[in-house]
Amino acid sequence: MEFVAFDKPRACRDIASIITQVQAGQLKDGDAVTVQGSLHRIKEMSGFAFVNVRGARHVFQCIWHDDSSQGSIKDYAVEDCVVINGSIVAEERSRLGFDIRIESMEKLSSAAEQLPVEISNDRKIDKLQLSTLLDHRVVTLRNPKVRAAMRIADGVMHAFRTHLRSEGFVEFVPPKLVQAGAEGGAALFEVDFFGDKAYLTQSPQMHKQIMVGSVNKAYCVAPAFRGEKHSTNRHLCEYESLDFEMGYIDSFQDLMAVECRLFTHMLRFLNEEYAPELEMFLGQGNRLPEITQYPQIKFSEAKRLYADAHNKPAEDLADLSPDEEKWLGEHFLKEHNAPIVFITHYPSKKRPFYAMDDPTDTRVTLSFDCLMYGQEVTTGGQRIHDYHEQVAKMQARGMDIADFGDYLAMHKYGMPPHGGLALGMERVVQKLLGLDNIRRATAFPRDRERLSP
């Protein structure tokens, strides 16, 4: 028996740590360093070689000198994992302001075959067919720009959690296996549950409302599943839903206010912590916008705005089309410098049975969608909290309340006025980075055609 030695983490050999030390003046030209990484690109020149090495976050340039580096550069290949002993060489032309002169290079492991796609060139990766990019996900995730999107996804989830926690919300784990879908039967995945039928949840709607009765303000970051039959650039069969629900609201405006504070925090946080990643998508020196105001417009007015601008009568009064959303996004960006817009008071007939109708006009609900750069990323609203009101609305829709025993139990035993919203994590990443397809916003996308890797 002995004790685990855990007090001091080993000195970090990632380039990030060396960059920090160089910037702090703790490491200078000529100082010895030990650094680890994957060989990203090797360019042999006469008497020396440029060796680009990929650390956990940064690619950095090392110089191999045939006359002073130990061994032969020909013994190394792309994707070998190495530990380099070398020294700092100040170099203005280098992106980091320095290169590393290689004295020796220990090979920890080596690739058994050449890469099936080139991953050291971001432009080539951008031009790859999406299916090729995803078929080779095991290696394309190693590309610096591809993995930058994964880091942004981490940042979006982290900002969501830390902001909600700062406002007193409690995280809970919703179940993924359920007896029936939250929104009815369409597009549900069926699971063989010990010979019985279960389904994969489409939303933690019921469970987050139940948690309001428990801890008042609840949130979750959890998968939701939709059996989308049609392939679009904004749907996944499995996505990460950022949900919250809160009690004792005065109005559904309280919910939008939380979301505005969240977005303001999230964009600032990403700008502060993820500058290198953001620049890969937004261009050098660019950041996400500082948002100071969030417009809101009623659904009926948004419809009229679009129709007037296009000199035609408003069609399909029950929902916004993707074209209308896109135009509204452009309109508010141009007119108010606002990339995020709330559309409120959606028609009752298009909202779920639990949506609270506007008491001043029961044809519409106290609900909203949030558009980010012209695409819906959030649906939210106030829910019915009174038992009798909820039963009446369900019966008016021809629903059998016997099927909703658990759902109605919370209303039966008292619920405060409450509401919440759901934010699609991958959609937020997609819109913030300007990705053409939502599949680029997650490491392992799932659609009708894709179950691997």
Place this chain on the structure above:
Amino acid sequence: MEFVAFDKPRACRDIASIITQVQAGQLKDGDAVTVQGSLHRIKEMSGFAFVNVRGARHVFQCIWHDDSSQGSIKDYAVEDCVVINGSIVAEERSRLGFDIRIESMEKLSSAAEQLPVEISNDRKIDKLQLSTLLDHRVVTLRNPKVRAAMRIADGVMHAFRTHLRSEGFVEFVPPKLVQAGAEGGAALFEVDFFGDKAYLTQSPQMHKQIMVGSVNKAYCVAPAFRGEKHSTNRHLCEYESLDFEMGYIDSFQDLMAVECRLFTHMLRFLNEEYAPELEMFLGQGNRLPEITQYPQIKFSEAKRLYADAHNKPAEDLADLSPDEEKWLGEHFLKEHNAPIVFITHYPSKKRPFYAMDDPTDTRVTLSFDCLMYGQEVTTGGQRIHDYHEQVAKMQARGMDIADFGDYLAMHKYGMPPHGGLALGMERVVQKLLGLDNIRRATAFPRDRERLSP
């Protein structure tokens, strides 16, 4: 069109905010307050009534006076949601040091029926049959002790994430729908995926290893599914797996060291932030232990230790029985004041195909389990990173490598020495709080008999 008003969150009317202000001396005896909550218990006396109100985290006592409070207490019932206007009354006998004298009480909503189980008495809730507790989960989650466990679960997940982030790990989202199980075919849930077969993931093993190739240190907090046929007090069909995986390790000792630092952080954090919740389980004034050392012992030595203590030969040399784990937990707690123990070097034949064998004795692996108070909460270890070594081990086990194309792709194109572990979130909550059944450690447990609420 108008703008969302979001700058200032509304003044918090939860009792937690009032407690903070009283403790800071900003609110004093006689000061007016407005506070919201659910009526938890009403005890009518002669001329007055004790009204216990349940806020988001605390239950607090209010006093209704028939001669000065507006209206009649008989118009209110348990689980009504109210906003109380009243004043602070210093009261030494009250747990918070003060009561609230009710001037008026606005009813925001009311329960339609009486509660099916009493939730205002923690002892009665503790004595409820587990099935009754879970059948009425919608309301039993409102019980202060039940919801305290949910807050601890939040704290455990938060501590896991913040600690790993502080060590440079990146969170990613693993897929839940997969083509095959990580550990083979047993106990997999099958999903109807557009007429084809898919499965619910048992572990993000492959995906977290792939992420090592991308960002080097990766973690996830995600559901894992096991079709457990037998009912035990420590298994769920759906549990939250806290996973991490890291590259460029020197030894599997690096992995245990991360877990030790994580546990040290986690227990401190819970003690600092969750004292009221911990006391409900550990007793008044009690906290979780400050752990300063973590013993590790080889599997074969642990077997011998148990056998010697029981004067019998070691049986089943391939695994530890629950009895052995329990005894080892008690032994190390007694001998070394250590609630957490690592058992290392498990036999190769009982570990998965990706476990790295000990080069000094290939019958055992560079792997470990972690026991917390005598129950396994973690399995981890170093993985094979070399392609040819991995292929050889799979072939020696009679596996068809053609079935593992995605898995082997990462090795084929180069992987650093790496390893990781998985921590069962609900098990950690169960063991820290001393719960008799893991179902008490999650809001919505799933087992063979239970798919609701």
